[in-house]
Amino acid sequence: MSAPATDIIGIGNAIVDVIAxxxxxxxxxxxxxxxxxxxxxxxRAAAIYAAMGPAVxxxxxxxxxxxxxxxxLGVRAGFVGKVKHDQLGRVxxxxxxxxxVQFATPPAGAGPSxxxxxxxxxxxxxxxxxxxxxxxxxxxxxxxxxxxxxGAAITYLEGYLWDPPHAKQAFVKAAKIAHAAERCVALTxxxxxxxxxxxxxxxxxxxxxxxxxxxxxxxxxxxxxxxxDLNSALAALRQDARLAVITRSEKGSLVVSREATEAVxxxxxERVVDATGAGDLFAAGFLVGLARGxxxxxSARLGSLAAxxxxxHLGARPQCSLATLAQENGLGS
Amino acid sequence: MSAPATDIIGIGNAIVDVIAxxxxxxxxxxxxxxxxxxxxxxxRAAAIYAAMGPAVxxxxxxxxxxxxxxxxLGVRAGFVGKVKHDQLGRVxxxxxxxxxVQFATPPAGAGPSxxxxxxxxxxxxxxxxxxxxxxxxxxxxxxxxxxxxxGAAITYLEGYLWDPPHAKQAFVKAAKIAHAAERCVALTxxxxxxxxxxxxxxxxxxxxxxxxxxxxxxxxxxxxxxxxDLNSALAALRQDARLAVITRSEKGSLVVSREATEAVxxxxxERVVDATGAGDLFAAGFLVGLARGxxxxxSARLGSLAAxxxxxHLGARPQCSLATLAQENGLGS
Numbered sequence: 262m263s264a265p266a267t268d269i270i271g272i273g274n275a276i277v278d279v280i281a282x283x284x285x286x287x288x289x290x291x292x293x294x295x296x297x298x299x300x301x302x303x304x305r306a307a308a309i310y311a312a313m314g315p316a317v318x319x320x321x322x323x324x325x326x327x328x329x330x331x332x333x334l335g336v337r338a339g340f341v342g343k344v345k346h347d348q349l350g351r352v353x354x355x356x357x358x359x360x361x362v363q364f365a366t367p368p369a370g371a372g373p374s375x376x377x378x379x380x381x382x383x384x385x386x387x388x389x390x391x392x393x394x395x396x397x398x399x400x401x402x403x404x405x406x407x408x409x410x411x412g413a414a415i416t417y418l419e420g421y422l423w424d425p426p427h428a429k430q431a432f433v434k435a436a437k438i439a440h441a442a443e444r445c446v447a448l449t450x451x452x453x454x455x456x457x458x459x460x461x462x463x464x465x466x467x468x469x470x471x472x473x474x475x476x477x478x479x480x481x482x483x484x485x486x487x488x489x490d491l492n493s494a495l496a497a498l499r500q501d502a503r504l505a506v507i508t509r510s511e512k513g514s515l516v517v518s519r520e521a522t523e524a525v526x527x528x529x530x531e532r533v534v535d536a537t538g539a540g541d542l543f544a545a546g547f548l549v550g551l552a553r554g555x556x557x558x559x560s561a562r563l564g565s566l567a568a569x570x571x572x573x574h575l576g577a578r579p580q581c582s583l584a585t586l587a588q589e590n591g592l593g594s
Numbered sequence: 595m596s597a598p599a600t601d602i603i604g605i606g607n608a609i610v611d612v613i614a615x616x617x618x619x620x621x622x623x624x625x626x627x628x629x630x631x632x633x634x635x636x637x638r639a640a641a642i643y644a645a646m647g648p649a650v651x652x653x654x655x656x657x658x659x660x661x662x663x664x665x666x667l668g669v670r671a672g673f674v675g676k677v678k679h680d681q682l683g684r685v686x687x688x689x690x691x692x693x694x695v696q697f698a699t700p701p702a703g704a705g706p707s708x709x710x711x712x713x714x715x716x717x718x719x720x721x722x723x724x725x726x727x728x729x730x731x732x733x734x735x736x737x738x739x740x741x742x743x744x745g746a747a748i749t750y751l752e753g754y755l756w757d758p759p760h761a762k763q764a765f766v767k768a769a770k771i772a773h774a775a776e777r778c779v780a781l782t783x784x785x786x787x788x789x790x791x792x793x794x795x796x797x798x799x800x801x802x803x804x805x806x807x808x809x810x811x812x813x814x815x816x817x818x819x820x821x822x823d824l825n826s827a828l829a830a831l832r833q834d835a836r837l838a839v840i841t842r843s844e845k846g847s848l849v850v851s852r853e854a855t856e857a858v859x860x861x862x863x864e865r866v867v868d869a870t871g872a873g874d875l876f877a878a879g880f881l882v883g884l885a886r887g888x889x890x891x892x893s894a895r896l897g898s899l900a901a902x903x904x905x906x907h908l909g910a911r912p913q914c915s916l917a918t919l920a921q922e923n924g925l926g927s
Contacts, residue, residue, distance in 0.1 A: 281692075282913070315662070315689040315911060318651035329648070348681040348707065356648040359614075374681070578648060580615070 265444070266412035267363070268336035268552045272405070272435055273324025273419040274397035274428070275342030275366075276376045277349045278537065280388075280575055281316040283381045288389055293381065296480075296536075298390040298452040300424060301379075306393040309379045318349070319576035320356035321378055322397075323451055324419040326538045326577040330545025330567050332361040333583035335594055336552055339363035339413065341404060341431075345396035349375040356578070366404050369396045386533030386572065398425035402434045410435050411442035414552050417544070418472075420451035423459040436471050445551075447474040449544055450481040457484055467501045474551075475505040476544045482507050495522065506561065508543050510536075514565065516557040525561035528569040528590075538577025542567040545583075553594055563592045598777070599745035600696070601669035601885045605738070605768055606657025606752040607730035607761070608675030608699075609709045610682045611870065613908055614649040616714045621722055626714065629813075629869075631723040631785040633757060634712075639726040642712045651682070652909035653689035654711055655730075656784055657752040659871045659910040663878025663900050665694040666916035668927055669885055672696035672746065674737060674764075678729035683708040689911070699737050702729045719866030719905065731758035735767045743768050744775035747885050750877070751805075753784035756792040769804050778884075780807040782877055783814040790817055800834045807884075808838040809877045815840050828855065839894065841876050847898065849890040858894035861902040861923075871910025875900040878916075886927055896925045 288295050291312065301309065310316075320329075325340055332338040340357055344350030346368040353375060357364045376395035382388050400422075410416055416439040422428045436446045448466060450456050456463060456477075463485060466472045479491060486494040498505055498517055507515040513527040546567035550560025567583050574580050587593050621628050624645065634642065643649075653662075658673055665671040673690055677683030679701040686708060690697045709728035715721050733755075743749055749772040755761040769779045781799060783789050789796060789810075796818060799805045812824060819827040831838055831850055840848040846860040876897035883893025900916050907913050920926050 310688060313688075313692060315653065315692045316685075317909065318685060320648065352649075352651060355643060355646075359646060359648045576650065 265414035267339050267409065268413070269328065269331045269415045269417055269548050270339040270341065270410060270413040271324035271328035271417045272341045272422060272432060273322050274376055274394060274421050275325060275344045275353050276322035276378050276392060276397060277353055278319050278321035278378050278380050278577065279310065279316045280319060280380045280382060280535070280537070281314045283314060283383060285383050288381060288383065293389045293391065295383070295389050296387050297454055298392055299454065301391045301393050303393060306377065306379060306391070309391050313379060313381070317575065318352065319578060320353050321537070321577050323421055323449065323541050324417055325357060326541035327417060327545045327548070328362050329357060329360040329578050330542045330583060331549050333579045334545060334549040334563070334567065334587060335584040336549050339409060341366050343369055343396050343400040343404065344375040345369045345372065347374050349377065350396065360578070365406070369399045372396060372399055380537055382535045382537070382575070386536050388535055388537040394425055398428070400425065400428040400431050402427070402430045405431050405435045405438070407438050410438040411444070413439070413444060415445045415447055415548055417447045417548060419449050420455045420459065420463065423462060424455070445473045446471065447476065447548060448472040449540065450475065450477040450485065453480040453484040456481050460485060464501065470503065473503050475502050476508070476540065477505065478508045478540055506547055508540055510539070514543065514561045516561055518557070523557055525558055525565065528565040530569045530573055533572050535575045536572050538571040539568045541577060542571040542579070559592065563587060566590055566592060598747035600672050600742065601746070602661065602664045602748045602750055602881050603672040603674065603743060603746040604657035604661035604750040605674045605755065605765060606655050607709055607727060607754050608658060608677045608686050609655035609711050609725065609730060610686055611652050611654035611711050611713050611910060612643065612649045613652060613713045613715060613868070613870070614647045616647060616716060618716050621714060621716065626722045626724065628716065628722050629720050630787055631725055632787065634724045634726050636726060639710065639712060639724070642724050646712060646714070650908065651685065652911060653686050654870070654910050656754055656782065656874050657750055658690060659874035660750060660878045660881070661695050662690060662693040662911050663875045663916060664882050666912045667878060667882040667896070667900065667920060668917040669882050672742060674699050676702055676729050676733040676737065677708040678702045678705065680707050682710065683729065693911070698739070702732045705729060705732055713870055715868045715870070715908070719869050721868060721870040727758055731761070733758065733761040733764050735760070735763045738764050738768045738771070740771050743771040744777070746772070746777060748778045748780055748881055750780045750881060752782050753788045753792065753796065756795060757788070778806045779804065780809065780881060781805040782873065783808065783810040783818065786813040786817040789814050793818060797834065803836065806836050808835050809841070809873065810838065811841045811873055839880055841873055843872070847876065847894045849894055851890070856890055858891055858898065861898040863902045863906055866905045868908045869905050871904040872901045874910060875904040875912070892925065896920060899923055899925060
């Protein structure tokens with residue numbers, strides 16, 4: 262195994278977030294499931310947008326947010342995902358490159374426009390996402406650069422990639438290349454409804470050791486094992502996963518390995534402005550910790566710190582240098 | 595004179611702001627004049643964007659910001675400005691309509707893309723703008739709906755409209771229609787360099803009473819009269835303007851009429867996050883005060899309150915109901 266050329270490469274749906282604050286009754290009227298991500302088609306996207314209040318556009322995408330967070334923490338990071346050659350595609354590409362991330366996936370010249378997630382943020386800071394995948398659906402196995410994946414210490418994949426069919430093939434191809442090069446493959450389960458759609462395959466990914474490290478929040482974990490009881494889910498997880506991290510919002514996180522389950526407290530936040538990206542940025546911190554050889558506890562603390570920053574403002578991309586923030590909190594490299 | 599159907603119609607360049615935080619040395623390296631607005635072509639826009647950090651996209655445009663502020667304060671408001679039929683054009687149209695503003699100007703089907711302002715916000719909260727006018731240049735006199743203008747109590751025009759040649763004709767057409775219907779015409783001088791470009795014409799607009807009310811900040815006023823001395827400029831202004839409001843940032847504002855000059859303090863702000871839109875939102879509050887028959891002092895206080903809200907966050911559009919904010923501060927309707 263040669264020294265990695267990159268610390269972390271993420272593969273995910275390339276999405277621009279369209280974020281508006283709203284009251285809870287808007288979600289009720291629109292039949293939206295608060296806190297979830299729902300896939301929508303272009304017609305529904307237009308209807309939701311027309312009904313939404315004034316919005317701001319900020320680059321998003323789950324794995325993309327994680328990778329930007331990792332770059333902000335100071336590691337070498339790359340992203341693979343598909344936009345169209347349109348205005349929002351240029352916005353996405355600009356923002357991720359300007360954050361210091363290698364991003365070389367060619368944009369689609371034709372087909373659907375760049376993917377958007379219409380995100381409603383309620384006064385409690387919870388976010389409800391309606392995602393039109395658009396060009397993100399056109400991520401193909403041919404977009405996976407074998408040398409780049411083989412040269413990355415960690416390949417990080419989002420569960421959302423299992424929604425578009427070709428992207429799933431890209432995902433599998435990347436995981437195989439990574440393992441052939443003796444690298445680590447990490448996966449986030451993304452969303453409880455996403456788990457609902459792909460439960461058997463996600464379980465198989467863990468059980469077949471296609472995935473070495475899994476991230477999930479409590480809801481996703483319970484959905485994975487179809488139980489309302491966290492302890493039962495954790496017991497099952499211990500059998501299936503080599504290493505998993507379960508995030509529990511203000512209750513902190515649990516690092517679950519076959520040897521032990523370690524609880525790590527959350528970094529307190531004065532006010533949750535917008536929870537979008539909390540899990541993504543937790544993953545960023547944890548992965549950067551691992552890449553640097555930190556122990557699980559310090560890796561989870563770095564994850565919590567990055568998550569705390571991103572939920573204290575609108576949008577899922579960090580607004581300050583996370584490396585500086587980490588230094589100030591005794592978690593620097 | 596019939597009862598107005600609309601309280602305020604604004605005419606301006608339709609722009610989407612592309613906002614990034616930066617350090618002062620970026621402005622120096624890029625040869626940017628801090629605090630100003632510079633017009634740029636598409637090549638320069640691409641170069642600035644490539645050099646900028648990750649950004650957020652928020653609808654902007656000076657008069658558009660004012661009109662959104664007026665709508666947020668609860669009056670009936672309309673906007674006239676040109677976008678292209680593209681993604682950012684749809685963003686602009688969505689945001690202004692979702693804010694409750696009538697916006698019926700047809701988008702351009704061909705020609706340059708929707709205008710963008712690349713805005714750099716330094717740690718002191720000052721903003722430096724680089725504007726690619728794009729489709730905004732295609733605002734023509736034919737976009738002015740005579741009935742709509744004649745039915746608006748106040749027609750509000752931005753000085754920036756004097757940059758694109760056809761827009762200037764639209765401006766003049768609208769002002770004539772408004773006066774023929776015995777309505778009020780207000781103008782903001784927009785920017786000291788804009789005044790530099792159009793000084794003689796701006797002076798003529800006031801002296802010929804084409805404009806009834808003028809907004810300017812201290813720099814713009816000094817540029818108008820080519821003097822470094824505020825008192826000399828004010829003395830000249832008293833001769834030329836029927837009514838003018840000079841904004842002075844944290845020093846508050848001066849309402850200058852032929853009878854008196856009244857100083858009104860600013861609403862204090864804990865921290866200026868982003869000064870973009872301060873003047874625009876001041877104008878919103880002042881115009882709404884006037885439209886409701888408030889005196890100059892209360893109108894200026896409402897202006898200061900709206901400006902204080904907008905500079906306390908990123909972007910030039912209000913993030914809360916200004917009507918509620920006004921109520922809470924004893925300035926409700």
